[in-house]
Amino acid sequence: MPGKVYDVVVIGSGAGGGTLSAHLAQRGADVLVLEGGPKVETRTDFNTHALPFEFPSRHIPVMKPGKPGFDGERSRGLGGKTMLWNAVALRFSQRDFKGRQHDGAGQDWPIDYQDLAPYYERIEREVGVCGNYDHLPDLPDGVFLPPVPMKCSDLAIKKGAATLGIEVIHVRKATLTKARSSRPACHFCGNCMSGCDVVAKYNSADVHMYPALKTGKLTLRQNSIVYELATSDEALVKEVRYFDRETRAQNVARGRIVVIACACAQSVALLLMSKSSRFPAGLGNSSGQLGKNFIPHITAGYEVFVEELIGTPAVNDEGFLDHAYIPSFMHARQRDYPRSFGVQFGYQNYRTVGWARSMPGMGKAYKESIKSHYPAYITFTPYQEMLPNAESYIDLDPSRVDEYGLPRARRHWKLSDSDMRLHQDLKVWSRAILDASKARIHSESSEPETNHEIGGCRMGADPNTSVLDKFCRSHDVPNLYVVDASVFPSASEKNPTLTIMALAARTAGHIADRVQKGEV
Amino acid sequence: MSAYSSNRRSLLKIIGAIGTTCAYPFASDELLAQSEARHEHAPPQSRVGSRFLNNADFETISRISELLIPATDTPGAIEAGVPAYIDFVLARNTDEQLVAADGLRWLDAEADRLAAGSRFTDLTEAQQLAILQPLCDAADAAASADAQARLRQPRNVQFFALVKGLTADGYYTSRIGLIDELGYKGNKVRAAFPACNNSERGDGVRSPSKV
Numbered sequence: 001m002p003g004k005v006y007d008v009v010v011i012g013s014g015a016g017g018g019t020l021s022a023h024l025a026q027r028g029a030d031v032l033v034l035e036g037g038p039k040v041e042t043r044t045d046f047n048t049h050a051l052p053f054e055f056p057s058r059h060i061p062v063m064k065p066g067k068p069g070f071d072g073e074r075s076r077g078l079g080g081k082t083m084l085w086n087a088v089a090l091r092f093s094q095r096d097f098k099g100r101q102h103d104g105a106g107q108d109w110p111i112d113y114q115d116l117a118p119y120y121e122r123i124e125r126e127v128g129v130c131g132n133y134d135h136l137p138d139l140p141d142g143v144f145l146p147p148v149p150m151k152c153s154d155l156a157i158k159k160g161a162a163t164l165g166i167e168v169i170h171v172r173k174a175t176l177t178k179a180r181s182s183r184p185a186c187h188f189c190g191n192c193m194s195g196c197d198v199v200a201k202y203n204s205a206d207v208h209m210y211p212a213l214k215t216g217k218l219t220l221r222q223n224s225i226v227y228e229l230a231t232s233d234e235a236l237v238k239e240v241r242y243f244d245r246e247t248r249a250q251n252v253a254r255g256r257i258v259v260i261a262c263a264c265a266q267s268v269a270l271l272l273m274s275k276s277s278r279f280p281a282g283l284g285n286s287s288g289q290l291g292k293n294f295i296p297h298i299t300a301g302y303e304v305f306v307e308e309l310i311g312t313p314a315v316n317d318e319g320f321l322d323h324a325y326i327p328s329f330m331h332a333r334q335r336d337y338p339r340s341f342g343v344q345f346g347y348q349n350y351r352t353v354g355w356a357r358s359m360p361g362m363g364k365a366y367k368e369s370i371k372s373h374y375p376a377y378i379t380f381t382p383y384q385e386m387l388p389n390a391e392s393y394i395d396l397d398p399s400r401v402d403e404y405g406l407p408r409a410r411r412h413w414k415l416s417d418s419d420m421r422l423h424q425d426l427k428v429w430s431r432a433i434l435d436a437s438k439a440r441i442h443s444e445s446s447e448p449e450t451n452h453e454i455g456g457c458r459m460g461a462d463p464n465t466s467v468l469d470k471f472c473r474s475h476d477v478p479n480l481y482v483v484d485a486s487v488f489p490s491a492s493e494k495n496p497t498l499t500i501m502a503l504a505a506r507t508a509g510h511i512a513d514r515v516q517k518g519e520v
Numbered sequence: 521m522s523a524y525s526s527n528r529r530s531l532l533k534i535i536g537a538i539g540t541t542c543a544y545p546f547a548s549d550e551l552l553a554q555s556e557a558r559h560e561h562a563p564p565q566s567r568v569g570s571r572f573l574n575n576a577d578f579e580t581i582s583r584i585s586e587l588l589i590p591a592t593d594t595p596g597a598i599e600a601g602v603p604a605y606i607d608f609v610l611a612r613n614t615d616e617q618l619v620a621a622d623g624l625r626w627l628d629a630e631a632d633r634l635a636a637g638s639r640f641t642d643l644t645e646a647q648q649l650a651i652l653q654p655l656c657d658a659a660d661a662a663a664s665a666d667a668q669a670r671l672r673q674p675r676n677v678q679f680f681a682l683v684k685g686l687t688a689d690g691y692y693t694s695r696i697g698l699i700d701e702l703g704y705k706g707n708k709v710r711a712a713f714p715a716c717n718n719s720e721r722g723d724g725v726r727s728p729s730k731v
Contacts, residue, residue, distance in 0.1 A: 154716075314702060350706050353692035363590060371701060
């Protein structure tokens with residue numbers, strides 16, 4: 001089938017795929033984006049401002065009736081998970097890229113902070129990130145819009161943490177605190193993670209994809225689910241095979257370069273599904289490392305009541321969810337494990353009151369207790385870095401297929417003794433901070449949980465121990481790249497999205513240079 | 521029943537994400553209500569869709585929910601439509617149907633023991649509370665235990681915890697509970713986010729945080 005051969009075919013339109021595609025189109029490359037989900041109208045398709053009593057189940061669905069996309073597992077839809085993210089945007093530090101040099105654990109990145117710093121800055125200017133200049137050694141400052149004032153509950157935590165020598169800073173988010181020509185400033189409705197209908201919060205569809213479509217260099221095919229990358233004898237990807245999500249009609253796309261950006265586990269799954277005689281263990285997997293080194297963030301969770309706010313009148317202080325952040329503070333302290341953790345807190349949305357079910361008592365006193373605790377309720381969630389181990393990996397489920405008949409990605413993870421020591425210490429410090437803040441714990445997680453999927457397709461200098469090189473290019477397949485959190489050799493404790501975007505911008509520059517030089 | 525406990529995903533399907541959507545928008549594997557239509561003006565007490573409870577049991581559930589969250593200066597559970605919500609959830613969760621059926625039978629047997637021929641709803645309020653308070657105390661004591669320990673609770677305690685949880689969910693997600701009772705004020709357009717001003721909080725703030 002003699003279809004058009006694009007310069008670059010990109011699979012996925014989230015933080016990684018959206019950024020990379022837009023940057024390539026700006027540089028004049030001919031780009032085709034295959035997105036597995038439907039087009040999304042940010043302003044009208046989400047239940048951004050719904051309240052629970054509008055639904056018999058009292059559960060607010062993500063999408064309005066008849067609007068597909070964004071199921072729990074895959075977030076298929078233009079813009080990917082950026083449509084619903086909380087927008088915390090943190091730069092990794094040099095220590096995050098070279099942790100092994102400090103503690104001998106895990107794997108280092110094949111790049112340094114200085115390699116990525118210009119791209120962090122470019123992304124911050126492009127999408128708008130608010131924050132305060134804090135001058136911290138392990139959390140580099142960026143180019144910031146003004147920060148948002150802390151909430152009363154944040155100040156209580158800040159005061160308590162200060163007694164332990166722990167700093168609380170303004171959160172850094174890819175949400176506008178000053179209007180731009182194309183996007184308004186945040187209006188603090190508190191529903192950021194239900195689809196920001198005015199795009200004050202960055203999302204890839206509105207900030208990257210739609211403007212890139214106007215360049216005329218970008219072609220977008222929605223509802224196109226890629227199931228295999230077929231290779232030529234020269235170990236180049238020659239065909240991207242996909243089918244239509246609704247009709248199931250099969251099709252192929254061709255590009256001189258192919259970039260996978262399907263989000264961590266799905267990118268790994270697509271490579272594992274793309275087996276051939278040359279790559280029997282999955283495409284680009286001569287190292288045997290594909291799927292290994294799965295290092296999601298590990299979290300604990302607390303629901304707490306800030307005592308000084310119990311019994312106060314309810315006020316409108318949801319803001320844009322969390323307004324403050326506790327950066328990693330363990331690097332400077334004695335401990336018996338490598339790596340560290342940071343804390344996101346105060347991101348509760350007051351439309352739901354799930355904690356009421358576990359408050360004691362019944363009757364009038366119970367009802368009064370819920371009312372008095374309502375303004376004092378906050379969430380508190382430490383995030384820790386996990387180190388790679390042999391029992392934590394992504395593979396394909398041999399027995400279960402998804403609704404399209406494709407193998408499901410399976411996530412296996414097990415914490416090592418050192419990870420567990422970190423986790424226990426994280427809980428000790430969390431309780432200490434909450435206690436010092438006079439914040440009473442209502443519930444505490446009993447087991448570690450995962451969030452922010454990371455790893456499985458790591459970058460590295462050595463083709464024997466990594467899947468991708470320092471430009472996120474496959475060691476085995478010269479025209480294949482991956483740009484999402486699967487490429488991270490280490491996870492840091494910091495939210496991954498800003499780093500995904502900076503890496504995507506850097507890889508886009510590298511690919512555009514190759515295209516301009518006629519290398520592809 | 522913690523929003524963060526390890527059995528978070530085993531909570532009732534319909535309410536699986538209440539309170540935790542914000543923290544884990546992508547961890548939830550049960551966004552069941554994706555395509556659900558809005559019922560903006562659904563009368564709160566109408567019994568939507570399929571039912572599980574018969575009329576007598578519906579009255580019993582109504583009574584328990586009102587004892588849990590009574591009318592004060594704001595309406596209680598019945599006026600907020602909680603019994604219909606509980607019926608809605610039970611009709612869609614078979615495991616909880618068994619707990620509810622056992623619990624309702626047990627309550628009527630207790631009532632019959634106190635006054636032959638009586639159902640729970642025939643008892644005086646004092647008699648009803650005398651039956652429910654020990655269950656409430658036991659459920660509260662178990663609330664901090666893990667999921668396995670909760671499953672080992674007596675069936676009638678499990679039943680009480682189920683009805684209490686659904687009553688809390690149903691009441692505080694109703695317009696009456698969320699807005700009239702709790703005073704939810706979010707979901708509005710603001711020009712700017714104001715710095716913490718404790719005077720906005722009234723006299724209830726004991727120690728202003730100055731950092």
